[in-house]
Each structure stands twice: as structure tokens, then as C-alpha cells.
Amino acid sequence: MIYLVMLAFAVGLGLPIAVLSAAIAQGKVGASAMEGIARQPEAAGRIQLAMIIALAFIESLVIYALLIFFLLQGKLPATADVLERLAGG
């Protein structure tokens, strides 16, 4: 049972943690890219490109978390199963 509880926590909390940290990181990337563009508008194209690449790298980490989430979600038992197990002790 403790395994299932831990699994439920992992499914529920793993992705939000990844999303939180990635949101902070992407915000930082976006903010500094904007600063750079404001300082040097003629380099906007190159800065945009580098920004998109950086965002993609950050995003892919969240995507890994999403894949793990889907994998773990498949391992969660059905509700009826859990109730039966609880009734059985």
C-alpha cells in the first residue's frame, strides 16, 4: 500500500515541480532576451533564434518529466482495485 501511496505522490507532484522550475527558467530566458533586443534592436533576429533554442532545451526537460508521468500513470491501479485491496486489509 505504501508503494501505491508513493506512486500517487510521484504521479501528482513530479510534473508540477518540473513545470515550476522550467517556468522560472523560461521567464529568465525571455526577460534577458527582451532586454537584449531592447538594447540592440538590430540584433533581434539572432537573439530570437538563440532564445528559441534555449527555450527548447529547457522545455525538453519538462517533456521528459511528462513522459515519465505518462509511464507512471499507466502503473497506477484502477480505483476498484484499490478499494478491494483496502477492504481486504
Place this chain on the structure above:
Amino acid sequence: MEHHEGSALVEGSPFVLVYMSWAVIIALTLIAYLGTRKLKKVPGPLQNLLEMAVSSLYNFVEGVIGPEGRKYAPFLATLFFYISIMNIMGLIPFLRAPTSGLNMTIALALTAFGYVQLQAIRANGFWGYIKHFMGEPLWLAPLMFPIHVIGELAKPLSLSLRLFGNVFGEEKIIVILAGLSPFIIQPWLKVVPIHFPMVVFAVFTSVIQALIFTILTAGYITVLISHEQEEEVREAPVSAGPQ
């Protein structure tokens, strides 16, 4: 615990996605053939569209790789069109995005990976290619060589998983929101299409994902074909991007 239906990575027949991707290939080939069959000085609408797309992609690739990047543009532009159309395909009813299956994205990433390695060998020669992996101070080569090789092998993995995860996650979100829509109670409609904003957003992210795949492949080419001395001399061309 026989509960494999929920395991999202195996559901559906993989061949459906393969047929879908064939349809994309055939459609793209047909459009390219019809558009370039009778080339005219004053282009018709289709030729005009194709010329615009091709020239903006060429400029874009040259902006990323540099002036010598023109010879890699056909492959990269093909990747971009192919992937973006495959991504958008999932939004049309009764069709599915081929890139929402791992088979397709792994195939794409391996193709890009093989192309990058081949071009690196062609640009630097085999010995220069190996030397690129050894790093700058040669006495550190025993340490740097395995690191570089592992880093190189991680590229197709990250490329394929990124594309797959994005398209697949997007489709899942749309499915979940569409499943929620009959539960909104209000007097006028039977169902409220609350997934519709997500569909519109998905058109945008589909193109962005294809663009990221293309940019990253171009970036890998840039890293591998560059010689260390020339890298500092190259002046930075300002790219406009295919907006």
C-alpha cells in the same frame, strides 16, 4: 496489476501513423511537382507561394549556419515542411499526427543524426571528424572523447523525445479538454467546445516545434563542421527568420 490500457506509449496501431506520414510525403511531392512543373518568369499563385517558402527557408538556414550553409538548406527545409505538416495533421478530424508516435520521431531524429555526422565527415575529413571529438588540449582527449561521444549520442534521443512529447502531450490535452466539454452546464448549447483555444494554440506550437527541430539540426551541423580557428573570424549575419 494488468492495467496496460492506460499506458499511453503503446496505444493504437503504429502502422496508422506510418500511413499518415506516407500521405504527407505524397501530398508534399504532388504540391512540389505541380508547383514546379511549368516554371514561369511571372509566377502563378502556387509557384509564388513555393518560391516564398523556399527562399525564406534558405535565408533562415543561412542565418543559422552562415553563408556556407546553403548546401544544407534542402534537407533542413524538407525537415521543416514535413514535420510541421505532420504536426498540424493531428488537428484535422479523423487524422492523427504521425509525430505523436515515438516510431516516427525516432526515425526522423536518426535521419537527422546520420545526415549531420555524414556532413561533418565530408566537411572535415575522417581524421578531422575524430579530432573534433578529442577537444582542444590533446592530453585531455582520454577524458573528453567519451564525453563528446555520449553528448553526440544524446542528440537524437533528445530530438525525438522532445518532438514526440510535445505533439503527444498537446493531443492528450485536447482530448482531455474535449472530454470535459459536455460537463459544462448552461442553457444554450449541448456542449461547449472548451478545447477550441487549445486547438488554435496547437497550430502555433506545431510550427514552432518543427522550427525547433530544424534549428537544432542546423545547430548540430554548425558545431560539427566548424573549424576552431575560423569560428571567431566569421561575422554575425542578422537573420530575419521565416515569419
